[in-house]
Amino acid sequence: MKAIVYTQHGLPATDPHSLVEMELPKPVPGPRDLLVRIHAVSVNPVDTKLRRGSPTETPRILGWDAAGVVEAVGPEVTLFKPGDEVWYAGSIARPGSYAEFGLVDERIAALKPTSLSFGDAAALPLTSLTAWELLFDRLEVKPDDEGELLIVGAAGGVGSILTQLASRLTTLRVIGTASRADTREWVRELGAHDVIDHSQPLLEGLRAAGVPQVRYVAGLTHTASHYPQLIEALAPQGKLGLIDDPDVLDVVPLKRKAISLHWELMFTRSLFETKDMIRQHEILTNVAKLIDDGTLKTTLGEHMGKITAENLRKAHALVESGRARGKLVLEGF
The missing domain is CATH 3.40.50.720 (NAD(P)-binding Rossmann-like Domain)
Known part of the structure; x- marks a missing residue:
């Protein structure tokens, strides 16, 4: 599958080597995992902090916000089925969402708002x-x-x-x-x-x-x-x-x-697999309902184009500038 990764930490976002495209194996879902074909992602400050400051020995996929379609499910999954349109923010302990496919535990994912496109939806889960x-x-x-x-x-x-x-x-x-x-x-x-x-x-x-x-x-x-x-x-x-x-x-x-x-750290529940980990499924389900009934609206600030290394570098640079309003979204490969 196509993935956007970093292999060297500390490079400025404008450096063409800071984020690069690579072919990686398609992941296989574990017992409670969803395999999601990713349609859209957004960029968060945590993405840029890790790229700059977290060394990696192997190519690392950043990004945790995602919206996409369930392609397959693990044997213990009960909340979703293939074909469901979902959104999630993922776990910082696992590969991120800058890829054609991603894995997410069903307890931290939810059905995306029906009234939003994948791009509009991807702006919201982590925040x-x-x-x-x-x-x-x-x-x-x-x-x-x-x-x-x-x-x-x-x-x-x-x-x-x-x-x-x-x-x-x-x-x-x-x-x-x-x-x-x-x-x-x-x-x-x-x-x-x-x-x-x-x-x-x-x-x-x-x-x-x-x-x-x-x-x-x-x-x-x-x-x-x-x-x-x-x-x-x-x-x-x-x-x-x-x-x-x-x-x-x-x-x-x-x-x-x-x-x-x-x-507050949004990743705590998934990182430690706390007993109340499913609360994130419940929160995202509630937010989806509030979006669909018009109580809340997407916070998409700017659509940065397709999910490419070049566009992600531009998005990282804008986040690091401190001048972004709302969320930066990329959609499609």
Whole structure:
């Protein structure tokens, strides 16, 4: 099968050797696996981080978001059959989705939204799972909770679905941040009640919006640089949830306000095959229903063309620039 791989880590995305096309054997499904013919993928920051910083001794397939059609199933599969149209974010411990075929455990896949094309659907799995788990599993927000949620980086992939989930499925006042005029408008369209510029002091932006303190913070990007302000903005006994990777994070300043810290990694359930691993199947099933009934919309930001090494290099470069809005999708081989 055709696959796009990296063989040398640390190369810039613009280097023609950073991602290359290769023929690899078609994978064979294990007991609970689906063999999926992949129609569309999207690019996430984790893809670029691994390409730059994770050495590999063999060609490694990156990418975990995928939408496609089930070609075959393992002997213990009960949730799907060949011909089903599915979407998933995969496991970081297995080969990724930049290939014509991929394997995924049925417990972390779901039927894709019927109202979306493969490309539109591929934009959503990883970010939807991350946003849902962060909001409902880590921060433990209930639909009727009162208070405010500050989303730092609301225009990005996770932020653009988290903004929708929080504004449509909860009663929280949602304050999103974005640094450019076009991304701030995008965040408003997604449902944020207030939008502030995170290139300026966050506390000033919150005060200008009439928000002296917030109950919850979702730190999606540059948490280290915003950290002192986030602590000051949080109300006593507030909750701080993160998804990014600060080099160092001093938790001591959280004590005075009894702020709780929550770290979300979408891959944890599949990586450790936790007892509740099937929750990701359930979350994606719920998100598909919310898409099909019009509650949520795809966060596709730009369609980058076919799934080729050249187009993936362009997509990686755009993600690394920090200027992508929503998700970058590639479709077809």
